[in-house]
Amino acid sequence: MAVKRKFHKTFRTDEGCDGFNFQNFNVIPSTTAFRVMSLARAKETNASADLAAERLAKERLVTERADLRAILDDLNVGIVLLDQECQVLFVNRAFRRFWRISDAVAESRQSFVRLMYHGRGQTASSMSHYRLGEYLARQMKLIQAGKERPLHIRLTNGEVIQFRCKALPNGGRLLTYGNVSELAQQADALERLACVDGLTGLNNRRHFLVLAETEWSRFKRYGRPLAALVIDIDHFKAVNDTYGHDAGDKVIKAVAEVLRTHKRTSDIVGRLGGEEFVLLLPEAPLDKALAAGERFRQLIADCAIVASGRRITVTISVGASVARADQKGFGEVLKEADIALYEAKRSGRNRVCRFDPDRPVTLVAVAS
DSSP, rough: OOOOHHHHHBBOOGGOOOOOOOOOEOOOOOHHHHHHHHHHHHHHHHHHHHHHHHHHHHHHHHHHHHHHHHHHHOOOEEEEEEOOOOBEEEOHHHHHHHHHOOOHHHTTOOOOHHHHHHHHTTTBBOOOHHHHHHHHHHHHHHHTOOOOOOOEBBBTTTOEEEEEEEEEEOOOEEEEEEEOOOHHHHHHHHHHHBBBBBBTTTTTTTHHHHHHHHHHHHHHHHOOOEEEEEEETTTTHHHHHHHHHHHHHHHHHHHHHHHHHOOTTTOOOEEEEETEEEEEEEEEHHHHHHHHHHHHHHHHTOOOOETTEEEEEHHHHHEEEEETTTTTSHHHHHHHHHHHHHHHHHHHHHEEOOOOTSSSSSOOEEEO
16 A cells, blocks of 8 residues: 655755645555556456457357347248237248248237237238138237247148247236148148048948038028938849848948039038938928929939949838928928938838828828
């Protein structure tokens, strides 16, 4: 520590000084001055080093961000990073590709909603504008709540994209869009297995009834005509006994193909089980339902089926019924068509019968 030495001296007049008083005069030794200069130089050196370190840290951060961006751009998963106000901070290449947005749009730092609506304008999705609007609304609710529940959307190229949202500690959101097309295809295949009859490719009983309930709800709401045909192959047990079960399967598939090929686009066909089939005819009053039943009866009677080198001819019986306002559900429509089918069988087979609500036991044979 530098020591300041104090001198106090009074010079006589005869010593050449007229009594000047050097009281409290401060003198700093040369060693102290050197130390002060050294400290100053050290501070300047430290400041320069701090600036250099800060500059290096910034350069490293820029490099790391560039590396991270490159990594995210190489991913097959779409990535979108949002701030607390749902403004877009970053969009990777995968998201730009499947949502059909340009680099300029991706870098424009616009709101996420505007970004998604831009994709809607580019018809990136196979959804209608109305359904896509509903999808975006559900997506925004999940983003605002920070929930990770997945949403799926099918693109126009057939790819299925799964959306997920991750809430970040700073209040932002990390959005991911994964291509789950393969999983979706597997799910579709499983759904088809659950909905389609394995032998004929028609709707199975369970799925047919699901579709029928939709048409029933439409009938109850708008009062539009709705009819059902229940179809059964005549003497099918004899076919199995005579020609074998393989031939019986060919007969079932042949009848199913006639129904599938000659039904209207709006009609719904299914296999109830065994040799029994069902057709649901929207917008069909009773007369049109009976005409359709007769047309199918004639087509199958004229159909030649070859099995094991042998020609097999079969006929069908058909029961028809229509929906009425006093019925409680589609099950009653189906039950009445089944009753009409029973009457067609009892009356000699190879004919179409209708259910008459005024004469529920004695039914009317329409064709033979």
